Amino acid sequence: MNSETGGTGSEDSNVVLYEVRGSVAVVTMNRPEYRNAQNSVMTYALDAAFVRAVEDDEVKVILLAGNGRHFSAGHDIGTPGRDVDAEYENRAVLWWDHVRKTGGDQRFAREMEVYLGMCRRWREIPKPTIAVVHGACIAGGLMLSWVCDMIVASEDAFFSDPVVRMGIPGVEYFAHPWVLGPRRAKEILFTGQRFTAAEALDWGMLNRVVPRENLESESFALAEQIASMPSFGLALTKKAVNQCEDLMGMRSGMDSVFGLHHFAHSHNAEVASDSLGGMDARSMKTSAEQASNTGRG
Structure with a gap:
């Protein structure tokens, strides 16, 4: 899905594209040469x-898509545009900025803002959101799709959260048990394997799977159908479902796992070469491909 007009007022107005088609806003990640890896510029x-x-x-409705061959390969852990030290005014949490902090203070402050905090902020957008997913949807890409109210994926889409390879118990927005169920969540985390759009649909993570050539038209048709409903009614309904998820423990569960996530970072920093357990984008990609070739049997 290619958005052609509009910037966002960010430092790089081309990293995310914005346009409105009728009653539907299309927000498109636009780092296709890096599989839409999410740096701070893209986040803000x-x-x-x-x-x-x-x-x-x-x-009335917002679509989130990615330009190029993939929706998103996740957080930026190795492109020339990686900007972990970039300074922005915090929008998601009331906490000091991570810049010029050290150790766990730096990691905790940054990830609470740009990862967990932003995802929680976007989950509460008072308009229906639909993730339009094709190709890779990995780790941080899962987070972006999971905060949306609905997910429409093409048949070629594939998914994974491989960060256990870093010794870390899943991505920061730890929605796995709620969107996949506990046993599937354990399987995809324990193995690090990719799973297909067909599997994700069967497990209840996706709303629809369509041929790649129909992804844009099917997503717009769904958005337009939703847009015919009263806006305030949609906002209240969204809040009602989100509140019920939180009453089922999602928010408090994420808080507890976020602590484990940062304990793992600190452990890595003590016993390995860095907080990511010595893994980088290349080694993560290679490991994921090897795991997928092994198969689940």
Whole structure:
């Protein structure tokens, strides 16, 4: 899905594209050469685009897509545009900025803002959101799709959260048991294997799987159907479902796992070469491919 117009007012207005088609806003990640790896520039550009859509009374539904061959390969852990030391005004949490902090203080402050905090902020967008997923949807890509209310995927889409290979218990927005169920969550985390769109649909993670050539049209048709409903009714319904998820323990569960996540980072920093257990984008990709070739049997 290619958005052609509009920037977001970010430092790089091309890293996220924004356009409105009728009553539907299309927010498109635009780092295709890096499989839409999410750096801070992209995170804050996404946030600006979502704010723009929320404030536009003509927009009823928001689509989130990715340009190029893939939806998103996850957090940026190795491109030339990686910007872990970039300074932004915090929008998701009331905490000091991570810049010029050290050790666990730095990691905790940054990830609470740009990873867990932003995802929670976007989950509460008062307009229906639909992730439009094709190709890779890995780790941080899962987080982006999971905060959306619905997910439409193409038949070629594939998914994984391989960060256990770093010794870390899953990505920061730890929704796995709620979107996959406990046993499937354990399977995909324990093995690090990719799973297909067909499997994700069967497990209840996706709403629809469509041929790649129909992904855009099917997503827009769904968005337009939703857009015919009263906006305030949609906002209240979304809040109702989210509140029920939280009453089932999702928010408190994420809080507890976020602590384990950072304990793992600190452990790595003590016993390995860095907080990621010595893994980088290349080694993660190679490991994931080897695991997928092994298969589940």
